[in-house]
Amino acid sequence: VFNERLIKEAIEYEVSRGGQVFFVHNRVHNIQEVAEVVKRAVPSASIGIAHGQLDGSRLEKIMVDFINGEFDVLVSTSIIESGLDIPNANTIIINNAHHFGLSDLHQMRGRVGRTNKKAFCFLLSPPLSTLTEEARKRLRSIEEFSELGSGFSIAMRDLDIRGAGNLLGAEQSGFITEVGLDTYHKILDEAVSELKEEEFRDLFTGSDEKQKSGAYVPDCHLETDLELMIPSDYVSNIEERVSLYREIDSIEDTAELDSFALRMEDRFGPLPEAVRGLLKAVRLRWMAKKCGFGKLILKKGRIIAHMPGSEKTDYYQGEVFGNILSFVQQNPRRSVIRESGNHLVLEIKNLPGIDQALDLISNLSGSH
Numbered sequence: 043v044f045n046e047r048l049i050k051e052a053i054e055y056e057v058s059r060g061g062q063v064f065f066v067h068n069r070v071h072n073i074q075e076v077a078e079v080v081k082r083a084v085p086s087a088s089i090g091i092a093h094g095q096l097d098g099s100r101l102e103k104i105m106v107d108f109i110n111g112e113f114d115v116l117v118s119t120s121i122i123e124s125g126l127d128i129p130n131a132n133t134i135i136i137n138n139a140h141h142f143g144l145s146d147l148h149q150m151r152g153r154v155g156r157t158n159k160k161a162f163c164f165l166l167s168p169p170l171s172t173l174t175e176e177a178r179k180r181l182r183s184i185e186e187f188s189e190l191g192s193g194f195s196i197a198m199r200d201l202d203i204r205g206a207g208n209l210l211g212a213e214q215s216g217f218i219t220e221v222g223l224d225t226y227h228k229i230l231d232e233a234v235s236e237l238k239e240e241e242f243r244d245l246f247t248g249s250d251e252k253q254k255s256g257a258y259v260p261d262c263h264l265e266t267d268l269e270l271m272i273p274s275d276y277v278s279n280i281e282e283r284v285s286l287y288r289e290i291d292s293i294e295d296t297a298e299l300d301s302f303a304l305r306m307e308d309r310f311g312p313l314p315e316a317v318r319g320l321l322k323a324v325r326l327r328w329m330a331k332k333c334g335f336g337k338l339i340l341k342k343g344r345i346i347a348h349m350p351g352s353e354k355t356d357y358y359q360g361e362v363f364g365n366i367l368s369f370v371q372q373n374p375r376r377s378v379i380r381e382s383g384n385h386l387v388l389e390i391k392n393l394p395g396i397d398q399a400l401d402l403i404s405n406l407s408g409s410h
Contacts (some may be wrong), residue, residue: 044166049135050083052164053115056133061159062108063115064122064134066150068141070095076137077117084115092118106197118154123149129157139165140177140186144200147184158293196283235260258334258350262327267398268342270320276310290324299324322396329400331409333362335388340399365406 056063062296067076070093077091090113092104108116109128116122116131122389123146132153139147147165152194155161170178183199238245275341286306293299303321307313330338330347334357341345349366350357357363367389371376376391393399 043063043169044078046083046135048164049080052133052135052162053080053084053087056162057084057114059134059159060130062128062131063087063365064110064120064131064150065115065117066120066134066136067117068119068138069117072196073117073119080115080117086112089113089115089117092121094119094121094130120146120150122153126153127156129151132157132159132161133164134162135164135166139181140167142180144180145184147180148187148196150182157250159240171320179360184298202205259331259336262330263337264323264327264330265338266323266396267342268319268323268340269316270323271316271394272320273314273316275357276314276317290320293324296325319346322400326400326403329403329407333366333403335403338403340393340396343392345388345390345393345399345402347390349380349386349388351385361408362406365408369406 053063065076065080067073073091073093077089081087081089090104090108092101092108094101096104104113104116105126106216107113108131111130120142132154134150136142136150142150151163154163160279165181167173167177167181170181173181179199181198187195187199272283272286274280274283277286289302299321303313307319326338326340334350335347336346336350349363353356353372366379369390370379370388373390378389380387380389390402393402
């Protein structure tokens with residue numbers, strides 16, 4: 043929250059180590075008053091003011107003077123986000139940060155930290171409880187994605203917050219704006235699957251064996267507390283890691299997954315345990331989907347699997363559910379089936395790792 047003491051401490055610290063400060067206030071009509079507030083908070087600091095309504099030569103002189111170190115603080119509008127590179131400026135204070143878009147905040151934050159000095163970005167806004175939900179999401183996102191190379195993550199989060207418009211229309215608003223891109227895609231996929239299974243079932247019967255094997259659920263959502271990831275010390279480039287995650291998500295069969303693992307090993311060296319676990323988790327999702335599990339939780343040495351709704355009567359008369367019942371009858375102390383809403387949940391204990399979980403789910407699916 044706007045606080046003269048915080049502003050004073052931030053500016054004095056930066057000036058004490060020989061640096062300079064950007065103070066962004068995006069309202070020309072009272073930018074002079076804000077500059078006076080800053081001057082009152084730090085009387086010893088020299089201050090310049092820059093905004094787009096100044097004469098071109100005047101604005102250029104102010105910027106050159108700031109680059110030459112004649113000002114400690116530059117109070118300006120968001121005009122500074124346009125590609126300025128001032129290595130000596132390593133603190134930026136953005137007033138009314140909730141009024142800016144996510145990309146604007148990311149661009150302005152990028153004006154500092156352009157040398158080997160640690161940089162600071164302060165976002166000033168009213169209390170979060172008074173802001174709109176979208177403004178809160180933007181501020182939390184800019185705080186969360188603060189590492190080098192976060193631009194892609196921020197762009198995707200911005201797309202999710204604002205929505206991407208109608209899928210087949212010219213308008214950039216509508217239903218997708220309200221629910222976000224990821225949820226919209228999920229709803230769309232479920233609707234298409236439902237049409238294939240019901241209204242257009244005759245057209246797709248026997249035409250897609252993979253669809254037939256996973257007809258009960260479109261996908262399995264896996265939650266786990268195990269460390270399944272591509273470590274940054276194995277693949278250092280964040281964009282490369284994102285690309286690899288996307289490639290993993292698109293893999294659909296065992297041969298393709300084995301080929302991917304060989305390519306990873308060839309490019310980056312022997313696979314760490316976390317990566318091996320990640321690839322096993324892909325297989326686990328496949329097996330869980332074959333079992334009809336829409337959601338699989340693997341945490342604290344136990345599995346919690348969500349089975350299809352009660353309307354899927356053919357599932358509960360099938361071979362897979364028979365395997366599940368047999369397992370529960372043979373292992374009553376470590377497994378149980380309970381009802382949750384309109385579907386059943388399978389819970390199994392004593393599963394210390396991904397290997398044991400994979401073996402178990404493979405057996406239940408009839409793959410072994």
